[in-house]
Amino acid sequence: MGFLEHLFAGFVSALSGYGVLIMAAGVAWGIVGGAIPGISGAVAMALALPFTFALDAPTALILLAGVWAGANYGGSIPAILMRMPGTPASAACLLDGYVLAQQGKAAKALGVSLICGTIGALISIVVLIALVLPLGEIVVHFGSPETFALALFGLTLIAGLSGPSFLKGIASGFFGLLLTTVGLDTLTGSMRFTFESAELLTGIDTISVMIGLFAVSEMFYLIAHPARPTGKVVTGRTGTAFPNFRELREVGRATFVGTIVGLVVGIMPGAGATASSFVAYNEARRWSKRPELFGKGSLEGVAAPETANNAVQGGDLVPTLALGIPGSNSAAIMLAALLLHGIMPGPFLLTKHPELVFTLFAGLVIVNLLMIPVGIVILRLCLLALKLDPPVLIASILALIVIGTYAGDLFVLNPVQALIFGVIGYGMRIWGFSAAATVLGIVLGVLAESELRRSLIISHGEWSIFVTRPVCAVLLFLTLGVLLYPAFMTALRHWRARRVAAAPAAKS
Amino acid sequence: MKRRPVVQTICALAVTLAAGAALTGPAAAQKPSGNFPTRPITFVVGFGAGGGADVFARAISEAAKTSLSQPLAVENRPGAGGTSANAYVAGRPADGHTILFAHAGSSVITPIITNQPTLKWNNFAPVARIHAEEEWLMVHPDSPWKTAKDLVAYAKKNPKKVRVAGSAIGGIDSFVVLSWEKAAGIDVEYIPHEGGGPAILAFLGKNAEVVVGNVSEFFQHVEAKKMVPLAVASEKRSPIFPNVPTLKESGADVVMVQWRSILAPKETSSDRVAALAQAFRKAMNAESWKTFNRNAKAVDAYLGPAEFRKFLASEEQRFTKIIDELGLRKKK
Numbered sequence: 001m002g003f004l005e006h007l008f009a010g011f012v013s014a015l016s017g018y019g020v021l022i023m024a025a026g027v028a029w030g031i032v033g034g035a036i037p038g039i040s041g042a043v044a045m046a047l048a049l050p051f052t053f054a055l056d057a058p059t060a061l062i063l064l065a066g067v068w069a070g071a072n073y074g075g076s077i078p079a080i081l082m083r084m085p086g087t088p089a090s091a092a093c094l095l096d097g098y099v100l101a102q103q104g105k106a107a108k109a110l111g112v113s114l115i116c117g118t119i120g121a122l123i124s125i126v127v128l129i130a131l132v133l134p135l136g137e138i139v140v141h142f143g144s145p146e147t148f149a150l151a152l153f154g155l156t157l158i159a160g161l162s163g164p165s166f167l168k169g170i171a172s173g174f175f176g177l178l179l180t181t182v183g184l185d186t187l188t189g190s191m192r193f194t195f196e197s198a199e200l201l202t203g204i205d206t207i208s209v210m211i212g213l214f215a216v217s218e219m220f221y222l223i224a225h226p227a228r229p230t231g232k233v234v235t236g237r238t239g240t241a242f243p244n245f246r247e248l249r250e251v252g253r254a255t256f257v258g259t260i261v262g263l264v265v266g267i268m269p270g271a272g273a274t275a276s277s278f279v280a281y282n283e284a285r286r287w288s289k290r291p292e293l294f295g296k297g298s299l300e301g302v303a304a305p306e307t308a309n310n311a312v313q314g315g316d317l318v319p320t321l322a323l324g325i326p327g328s329n330s331a332a333i334m335l336a337a338l339l340l341h342g343i344m345p346g347p348f349l350l351t352k353h354p355e356l357v358f359t360l361f362a363g364l365v366i367v368n369l370l371m372i373p374v375g376i377v378i379l380r381l382c383l384l385a386l387k388l389d390p391p392v393l394i395a396s397i398l399a400l401i402v403i404g405t406y407a408g409d410l411f412v413l414n415p416v417q418a419l420i421f422g423v424i425g426y427g428m429r430i431w432g433f434s435a436a437a438t439v440l441g442i443v444l445g446v447l448a449e450s451e452l453r454r455s456l457i458i459s460h461g462e463w464s465i466f467v468t469r470p471v472c473a474v475l476l477f478l479t480l481g482v483l484l485y486p487a488f489m490t491a492l493r494h495w496r497a498r499r500v501a502a503a504p505a506a507k508s
Numbered sequence: 509m510k511r512r513p514v515v516q517t518i519c520a521l522a523v524t525l526a527a528g529a530a531l532t533g534p535a536a537a538q539k540p541s542g543n544f545p546t547r548p549i550t551f552v553v554g555f556g557a558g559g560g561a562d563v564f565a566r567a568i569s570e571a572a573k574t575s576l577s578q579p580l581a582v583e584n585r586p587g588a589g590g591t592s593a594n595a596y597v598a599g600r601p602a603d604g605h606t607i608l609f610a611h612a613g614s615s616v617i618t619p620i621i622t623n624q625p626t627l628k629w630n631n632f633a634p635v636a637r638i639h640a641e642e643e644w645l646m647v648h649p650d651s652p653w654k655t656a657k658d659l660v661a662y663a664k665k666n667p668k669k670v671r672v673a674g675s676a677i678g679g680i681d682s683f684v685v686l687s688w689e690k691a692a693g694i695d696v697e698y699i700p701h702e703g704g705g706p707a708i709l710a711f712l713g714k715n716a717e718v719v720v721g722n723v724s725e726f727f728q729h730v731e732a733k734k735m736v737p738l739a740v741a742s743e744k745r746s747p748i749f750p751n752v753p754t755l756k757e758s759g760a761d762v763v764m765v766q767w768r769s770i771l772a773p774k775e776t777s778s779d780r781v782a783a784l785a786q787a788f789r790k791a792m793n794a795e796s797w798k799t800f801n802r803n804a805k806a807v808d809a810y811l812g813p814a815e816f817r818k819f820l821a822s823e824e825q826r827f828t829k830i831i832d833e834l835g836l837r838k839k840k
Contacts, residue, residue, distance in 0.1 A: 046557030046584060053570060140713035184588055187700050189621060189677035191838060198595055198624055202587030269709050323712070324728055325705040332558025332705075339563050340570065342799040346728025410585055411592065457699050458671065458715045 007129070010358030014062050014366055022059060023066040023367045027374045030070020035078050035086045035382070037211050037401055038408030041071030042329035049337060057341040058356055062363030064337055068330050069121060069367045072273070072310045073375060076113040077382050080302070081106055082397050084215035089273035089309040091210050091439055092281045095161075096294060096301030098218075103297050107383060111242035112299050113306040114375045116255045120307030121368040123259050124266065124314025128321075129361045132350070136322025139267055144458060145465050147270030148451035149475035151444040154275055156482050157282040160294070161436040172434040176441020179204050180449065187453055199413045206274075206442055208405045208414040209421045213435040215401060216422025219394050221429065226390070242376075247299060254284040254300035258307025265308070266315015270451060272328050273309040274443050280308030286482070313364070321357060323347050334360075544604055544780050545578040551770075553609040554593030556586040559703065560722065564768045564804075565609050568638060568788065571797035575790035580607075589678050590614025594627040602773035604780035607635060610771045612764075613679045616820070616827050621678055621836050629824070632771035633778075634816040636785040638792070639801060640767040640809035641722045642742050643684045645672075645755070646735040651717065656739040656758035659718070663694040670696040673707040673716035681707075681720045683827070684741050684764050686834055691760035711735075722766050723748055724804040741765070748805055767809060769816065778813075785812050 014023070026048065033044030045067045052060035075090030080097035093113060100109040128135075155173070162169020182193040183203025194200040258280040265276035284304030285294045294301045316327035317334075324346035326332035335345040343353060350357050385393065405414040425435045459465035467473045551569055555561040562584060569580035585593040591614060600606040610629060619628040645656065653659040663670045674681035677700050685698050699716055701707040704725045711719035712734060719726075719735070727748070729735040737752045741764045745754055755762045770788065772781055791797060792808055801808065811819055831837055 042557055043584075046562075049557070049566065050581075140709055143710055143713045143715050184622070184678075186676040186702060189682075189836065191622060198588065198591065198622075198627070201589075201622065202592055269706060319705075319709065323709070325708055326558065329556060329558060332556075336558045336563045336566070339800065339803060340566055342796070342803065344728065344803040347732040347734070348728055409587065410583065410596075411587065454699060454701075457697055458710075460668065460697065 006354055006358045007361065009355060010360075010362035011366075013058055013355065013359040014362040017059070019059065019062065019363075020366070020370075022055075022063050023363060024370050024374055026063045026066020027070040027367055027370050028378065030067035030072075031074035031077070031371075031375060031378050032070075033067070034071035034074025034090075036407070037078065037084055037086055037215075037404035038207060038406070038414065039071075039404065040087050040207070040329070040408065041068055041075075042333055043408055044071045045330055045333040049333065049340075052337055053340070057338065057343055058359040058363075060337050060341060061334065061356065061360045062367065064334055065360060065363045066367040066370070068313065068334075069310075069364070069371055070374070071330075072121065072313060073114060073117050073306075073371055074378075076117070076302075076306055077110065077379070078215075080109045080113065081382060081385065082215060083218045084397065084401065085207070085210050087273075088207050088210060088443065089277050089312075090306075091214070091274065091443070092277035092305035092309075093302050094214060095281065095436055096296075096298045099295070099297040100299070100302065105297070106386065107241055107379070108243045108247065108299065109302045110379050110383075112247070112251055112302050114372065114379065115243070115248060116251060116258065116303040117306040117310035118368055118371050118375075119255055120259045120262055120311035121313055121371075122365065124263050124311040125361070125364045125368065126314075127263060128314035128317055128364075132318060132321055135267060135318045139269060139319045139323065139327075142268040142270070142471065143469075144270065144451040144454040145469050145472040146475065147268055147447055148455055149466065149472045149479070150265065150268060150271055150275065150279070151448035151451065153475050153479045153482075154279045154282070154444045155440065155448065156479060157278055157440055158437045160282060160285060161434050161440060163432065163434050165432055168432055169434045169437050172428065172437035173441040175433075176438035176443075177445040177448075179209065179438075179442055180445035187450060187457075199411075202411075204442070205405075205409070205411070205414045205417055207408065208417040209442060210439050211401055211405060212418040212421025213425035213428070213439060215397065216418055217425030217429060217435065219398055220422055220426045222390065222394055243299070251300050251303035253287060253289075254304040255307045257284045257287055258304040259311045261304075262308035262311025263315050266312035266327070267318050268315075269319055269325075269327055271447060272316075273312040275447060276308040276312050277305035278440055278443060280304040310368075317364075320345075321349060321360075324349060544783055545576065547605060548578050549576070549580045549604070550600075550606045551580045551582045551609065552593045552597050552606060553582055553584050554586060554588075554590030554614050555584070555609075557584050560724070560766075561590070561609055561611065561614075561768065564639075567797060567800040567804075568791060571791040571794035571800075572787055573791075574794045575787040588622075589618035589676070591618050591622070591624060591627045594619070594632075597771070597773055598626065598631060600773055602633075602775035602777075604772060604776050604784060606773060607784065608632065608771045610769045611680070611767060612683075612823060612827065615769075615771065616824050617680075617683065617831070618678050620824075620828060620831055621838060623838050629771060629820045631774050633774055633776045633781050634813055634820055635770040635772050635781055636788045636813065637767055637769040637809055637811040637816045637819060638788060639804075639806045640765040641724060641804065641806040642740050642746050642748070643680060643720065643764050643766060644723050644726055644740050645684075645688075645738045646711070646719045646721075646726055646730070647717065647738050648711075648714070649733055649736050651736065651738075653738065656753065656755060656760070659738065660692045660694055660758065660760070663692075663696055667695040668697050670694075670718060671699055671716040672696050672718040672720055673699045673701060673711045674720040675703050675707055676700050680764055680766050683830065684720055684762060687762045687764065687830055688741075688755060688760050690830075690833065691755075691762055692758075722805075724806065727805050765809075769811075781813050 033039045075087030078084040078086045079090040079094035083098040085091040097109045158173035261280040285291045316331045319327045320331040402415045597608040615629040704721045
């Protein structure tokens with residue numbers, strides 16, 4: 001059978017029986033699970049895993065694919081509506097999404113996130129279907145040095161998140177980096193900043209801290225400043241108008257940037273959806289025609305990270321299907337489902353079980369198409385939440401945070417961390433520090449540190465490893481470029497100004 | 509007027525939290541009776557969903573449907589090398605309705621290294637050892653070393669030159685390598701990764717000369733001619749690759765297998781422990797379990813409560829010795 005016949009058979013198999021219903025149910029659960037803080041895509045999939053025992057292997061895979069796709073999107077709903085990232089990957093989209101919601105454009109932001117996310121996911125799936133095997137050869141060349149370089153590249157975003165005081169922005173970023181060092185160091189097995197507490201061995205919980213810094217602090221702020229535009233978020237006037245065609249065209253460039261970033265980062269085994277969304281946010285601003293709007297309610301600022309974190313799905317599946325090595329926690333659950341159905345995942349999956357892989361391909365396309373109708377129904381329901389009285393809304397959100405952060409890992413310290421970091425985030429906001437820069441530090445700090453150290457073990461301590469590997473060298477060169485470019489431009493302007501000033505002086 | 513929103517907020521908060529508690533309450537309120545088990549059993553796994561430990565737990569839980577009147581529900585509580593799950597289970601009622609996944613890393617090695625004796629296996633009731641997977645050393649197909657002896661000879665002349673990829677420090681992979689270094693008198697560079705998958709990717713990208721880990725993760729890469737088995741850290745040669753010698757044959761006495769097992773809270777009554785062990789033993793005859801084991805290249809290695817306790821004691825002795833020789837134990 002040729003490629004197209006396989007693909008056609010895959011669609012037939014995915015659509016047979018209750019296929020569409022099962023996928024729609026998967027998408028719906030994924031969106032809801034992704035929206036609940038603490039329930040990440042992988043946890044939502046794990047919760048659905050027992051249901052797949054009753055299904056045959058292809059149906060199990062398309063159900064999980066639905067949950068996965070839904071959860072990728074679902075996290076952005078509370079991020080935009082409540083400044084509460086449902087999953088770590090949706091943290092970047094609240095930077096502009098929540099501002100838009102406060103301006104009464106919640107539905108527009110949610111619509112952009114849904115549509116651009118779907119576009120990103122679909123493109124990445126098409127690339128996956130067309131190029132899975134050649135890309136599988138490339139994956140192994142993205143090692144620790146490359147991931148480190150990507151993390152460093154992403155950290156340059158601290159400059160963009162700093163706000164008025166650059167120094168305070170840098171300090172906030174470093175605070176985030178410092179937080180990631182807490183816990184059991186996987187490279188040496190030593191304990192750092194654990195103060196002999198067994199609970200701290202695990203380190204800080206990324207999502208709980210994110211929710212604390214962003215959402216809890218915002219709720220405190222709303223309680224402390226009830227006269228402030230609380231009303232705006234909440235009034236019934238809040239537009240339920242979805243984005244129109246012109247607005248979608250305006251975010252085209254950001255969607256394109258997000259898709260490329262998501263694909264590349266997705267294929268890199270070390271980095272994941274969260275890193276991709278921050279890098280995409282930064283790049284979309286760099287390439288935007290209106291970069292000044294970022295942070296003040298730019299639809300592009302929602303489109304780029306959301307496209308990227310959905311486009312990671314295709315990239316994650318490259319090592320998963322080509323080599324049998326999961327590209328992320330969510331991909332690991334897909335492989336676990338295969339194993340539990342008596343199928344051994346590995347480099348022969350595509351040749352030994354093509355019908356299964358092509359059903360999955362077809363399923364991925366269909367679930368991402370189903371995202372739009374299922375997503376719109378759920379969005380309409382979520383927008384109703386904005387009609388609640390502010391006190392009721394704030395209380396419900398705080399309660400949801402406590403329950404949600406506990407539900408993820410069933411770990412009491414997580415909601416405690418969320419509340420403590422809520423207080424810290426509130427203080428940071430009052431004193432002009434940047435919580436977003438801290439979150440960026442947390443997201444990329446783990447990658448930067450462990451991959452740097454691992455690279456140096458690989459190179460026997462030679463720093464030259466970072467310039468002798470082409471991909472890594474290019475990324476580091478770009479990082480240096482974006483760091484020096486503004487300083488260079490300022491210097492150039494000064495030099496020109498001085499020449500202009502000096503010229504008449506010389507004449508007189 | 510200004511205070512009202514705050515009061516309203518607190519009231520609403522109380523109502524929502526109460527509702528949350530009410531939803532989760534009934535399950536915990538059931539009373540145990542003479543029959544066992546009377547409700548679903550929670551199988552706590554200290555590692556994330558989708559990993560080796562998790563897949564094992566789910567496979568044996570599925571198989572146990574044939575031998576237990578109640579279902580097993582896997583609950584992932586990842587963190588701290590599996591030990592946060594130990595801490596959680598230690599605090600659960602010892603009525604047999606909570607059980608814990610255990611392997612050498614989570615119930616012996618990590619508690620010793622991190623100085624947390626309360627989280628070690630002997631603060632739990634051993635239920636059963638279920639299966640075991642061999643640990644292998646693999647090299648590239650174009651590797652200059654055809655045997656473990658070749659490799660050792662090279663490593664002796666070139667200390668720190670051979671790079672070995674494996675999972676995090678504290679897991680069984682790292683201990684195979686540490687013990688091998690000691691036994692063969694060599695010094696290699698161990699590159700720890702977050703798990704077996706990332707270690708294999710690093711190896712395939714030629715960032716390491718050797719990779720160490722479970723055979724289930726390697727098997728298909730050997731078939732694909734991307735890896736060549738060099739040695740196995742088991743007592744006897746493995747039926748999977750019978751031509752490949754053991755590390756012992758190469759002169760380094762390293763025997764370490766990745767066994768996977770089940771513990772219960774310490775005070776669980778012996779008849780309930782026995783009932784559970786019996787159920788698992790029966791589950792191992794289920795067709796789904798046999799298929800799983802065949803795919804995972806694992807072998808059944810059942811030990812009942814009493815023998816398993818003895819085995820754990822000997823494992824503890826062995827690992828304590830290695831850990832102290834290497835000076836890995838953290839100071840108080």
